[in-house]
Amino acid sequence: MGVMRIGHASIKVMDMAAAVKHYTEVLGMKVTMEDKSGNVYLKCWDEWDRYSIILTPSDQAGLNHVAYKVEKDSDLNDLKQRIEAYGVKVTELAEGALPATGRMLQFKLPSGHEMRLFAQKEFVGTEVGSTNPDPWPDNLTGAGAHWVDHVLLMCELNPETGVNTVAENTEFLCKALDFYLVEQVMVGPGGVIQAATWLARTSTPHDIAFVGAPKSGFHHVSFFLDSWHDILKAADIMAKKKVKIDVAPTRHGITRGETIYFFDPSGNRNETFAGLGYLSQPDRPVTTWTEDKLWTGIFYHTGDAVPTFTDVYT
Amino acid sequence: MGVMRIGHASIKVMDMAAAVKHYTEVLGMKVTMEDKSGNVYLKCWDEWDRYSIILTPSDQAGLNHVAYKVEKDSDLNDLKQRIEAYGVKVTELAEGALPATGRMLQFKLPSGHEMRLFAQKEFVGTEVGSTNPDPWPDNLTGAGAHWVDHVLLMCELNPETGVNTVAENTEFLCKALDFYLVEQVMVGPGGVIQAATWLARTSTPHDIAFVGAPKSGFHHVSFFLDSWHDILKAADIMAKKKVKIDVAPTRHGITRGETIYFFDPSGNRNETFAGLGYLSQPDRPVTTWTEDKLWTGIFYHTGDAVPTFTDVYT
């Protein structure tokens, strides 16, 4: 099967104590590991691998890299060949380059973002276990996020110069890594510029997304919640914890997802996302959003442009 | 990718007018086609292929066959080889054997159920379309089911004779068709008898399930709803429409799904199922239910045995 899903995101934070408090008390993750460099590793209760978020100390916010898990170690060999054949340079990182994690392929997306692939990470199990499990664990904290669902990356796009790393990323992931295109925004005269894309490997609406911007960067990492009701409870918790909320509960047109956007204490944008939305499938027709309906796609209810949502990122 | 998902279920009904009324007014499907033999073809609003249910006139209830869709036509060649290599005889049905449908592989599961694979079915699109779509269509009727989600088949299991077609089906689907095992019930002394299994190809909790029984048969076909709230509205609608409800809203331990069971007018059991539950993945640990917790797995809230739930099927 090759790439299965997002494995982890490595995120830069400026105040580690505040960050850990945020990801544990607001999102409900647990710290599962720390290393000598001061990096902190966390997982959600419904994940079975050792970690899905790495917080790294830094003097600015942003994404270090995003890693996807492949099914078998041998997939790494195949994918390395395909990526290189596509013309992208791959570095192989040995087992242990990240703790509790097997060898990794490291490469840069056309947009400049670092992506990694790995096949092995230490198995620790979900918090409900695998024998006669309850549907959710006792002692949930915060929003009780189930898992890290996807990242959205801002990708350099300049209609003047013709640079479009959204389209380049999309083609690369589809051709070299077997992602398939689920939704896209087409802009410009004739609607020929692919300005944003949502791609999947699982059958959820997306596992990664790209949005065009003047400069590449990190827009958000998203955490899965179970329902619109859990979105309300999550927003209540954010209010109690004085989290800076960017966009209060609403629905996306794109993906149909139910959402809240908010910031971690360093200014990295987070999302809590609910709703299967639809069953993503290779043969499902690609959904296209036209430029005039762009903001309906982003915030379905109001359809209003919120420039800070696309202009502010790390 | 090979098998993608369930494509359709062909179901025997004794009163076609009553059946069509049920699947349209209760489930919210639309009739998309009828043929000269009196078969009626229906689809859910969120499906893009021409049909997902075939109702066939009969003097008894039951399942004719269940069909799964594969990604590419060439997958059919590969899978035919693998199925035959596994020792299962395959008949190839020519394009048009079912209207609006390409060639099909037809074979029998070890349990005796007929399964088919196909790669092509006429594309008609979802009811919200693919350009700037609304999250749901106007004029939903009944429960507004999104799609046919899975079937559960009762499979001959006799601990005395050692016949266990649950285990045989499971091994066959995993080895020949690349399904992976998500949950299982292990019973008997030492818990060594695999008495029920849930298998997936998508990343939802299951695309097919097998439960051991004295005699093979058809337990239910399931329709996806969006949320626990939609389950309530669906149950309200069933009450209004005088549908015979088998099990009122509750949660499964197995799959974590939120559910209602009910019968179509011929006595075929239907389910409405909500909740992504969890992300099914090849590397997710298999969940095992032990015999003493079997009914907690089935009906999580009460954990009470409901013999008619497992004894009554078509």
Place this chain on the structure above:
Amino acid sequence: MGVMRIGHASIKVMDMAAAVKHYTEVLGMKVTMEDKSGNVYLKCWDEWDRYSIILTPSDQAGLNHVAYKVEKDSDLNDLKQRIEAYGVKVTELAEGALPATGRMLQFKLPSGHEMRLFAQKEFVGTEVGSTNPDPWPDNLTGAGAHWVDHVLLMCELNPETGVNTVAENTEFLCKALDFYLVEQVMVGPGGVIQAATWLARTSTPHDIAFVGAPKSGFHHVSFFLDSWHDILKAADIMAKKKVKIDVAPTRHGITRGETIYFFDPSGNRNETFAGLGYLSQPDRPVTTWTEDKLWTGIFYHTGDAVPTFTDVYT
């Protein structure tokens, strides 16, 4: 205004430790007081008076009395006169007869149940306070019930002898205490026997209910939850805590309420109830359920008779 709402229910339990564990860990109440006789007093987080449940040690389950709160102390004088004028004997209990509680009127309903009225109980405040309150407190436990909502009393009814204490209770509460009738079940030839009634003083669907039975007794005390989603979470918690569930999540036709019935460890039936349902008002037309639709009224989804639901009480 006279009677405002239910003030508390005094309930007999056979194992105090198990009972306290149940009402705190399953319902989410807090113990606020104990007395020298071993009685335990509890309140829900959203109540402002000192207690709403009294657990009293006993060798059997059942209801000691139910108490309603009136607005002003002077209301007690007026109501005493009206109750006595109606022909019901009233005993006045001095302040302190129950700790933290003012003087009480004590009398027997025609069905034999003890009812009390009081105007004053020690104010302790809700758990979110009254200044800039959060919508719900941190550290909720169990189902996080908001308040004790109502009781349902089984009342002797014998069509042979013409004894109908449902009708007698109803007339008494309406005439002497200004309750108004919201819903009723009419049975027997011509539908002339008032076999069950739901009465209100607040604008929620009911503050007390009476159901006819061979022998008077205590059917259940009900706790308010916020939504159908909280009903699901409550049922999940009951499953985790091995609570004996009587009726899994469903909807009532009567009151439209969303419900779970379950038992405390002594066998007293509890309900968690969600949904405003409708706005109860003195001029709202009384809803009448006919005998043939009785079970649709009770369990709207299935409409099935569940004899244990009406036959089993304490």
Place this chain on the structure above:
Amino acid sequence: MGVMRIGHASIKVMDMAAAVKHYTEVLGMKVTMEDKSGNVYLKCWDEWDRYSIILTPSDQAGLNHVAYKVEKDSDLNDLKQRIEAYGVKVTELAEGALPATGRMLQFKLPSGHEMRLFAQKEFVGTEVGSTNPDPWPDNLTGAGAHWVDHVLLMCELNPETGVNTVAENTEFLCKALDFYLVEQVMVGPGGVIQAATWLARTSTPHDIAFVGAPKSGFHHVSFFLDSWHDILKAADIMAKKKVKIDVAPTRHGITRGETIYFFDPSGNRNETFAGLGYLSQPDRPVTTWTEDKLWTGIFYHTGDAVPTFTDVYT
């Protein structure tokens, strides 16, 4: 009991056809009557009186009057005396001054808004009827609002001159009409200025609200929905119908209500409001919001000031 609840709001609209379309297709009301002056009368499905909204043709938006229903005709005599004793002039309008409506008391609140009281309006019944009713009717349209819940009036408040018609209205309604104060915002040095109040007669969080402003006006009329889930569906419908949404789904700190604000085509603000929130009672402690938490009270999740929300009204 005196005043029971809001009876209707009479609202000025500039384009009657567009207004009727809005109140029927978005809110789900039904037109029940029109008169020779071109006024259109509508009711919600769960209301039993002939109308709860009157749309009157005008060249500007705004509120003509809000009317509350009292329990008995004789209450009108008592209340007339009390209102006049309070120093407010009352005009009595004869039966038929409004069609299908009994005699009315007409008077001005200190803020200048016209209020009316009436005891009788033609009974037409809810859409589910009063015999074995379903919990909701077939053929709901739009958001399927249950009833008109409350109005919020902007009331002249000038700290410089000491004019505070919020406080004056509040005292008047409490003393002359037996409303009770549920929540309030206290601002200014020492928090002594009562800048906003929420008052109830039912046991829902409010039946009328007053907010201080430079000039008296009409802020919104609110419609009751059943749940946070119905709020999502309502927002989806508004998006489909291109309704101008003012505030997308969120929660109020004040009243705990779940809300959407939006505008009718004339610019009158509407709200859909869900959640019983809490049980309003005369002895429930008044909730006070301080000036620094004002916006948390208004929009609990973000706590952000949205000046247009308080500055824009009709």
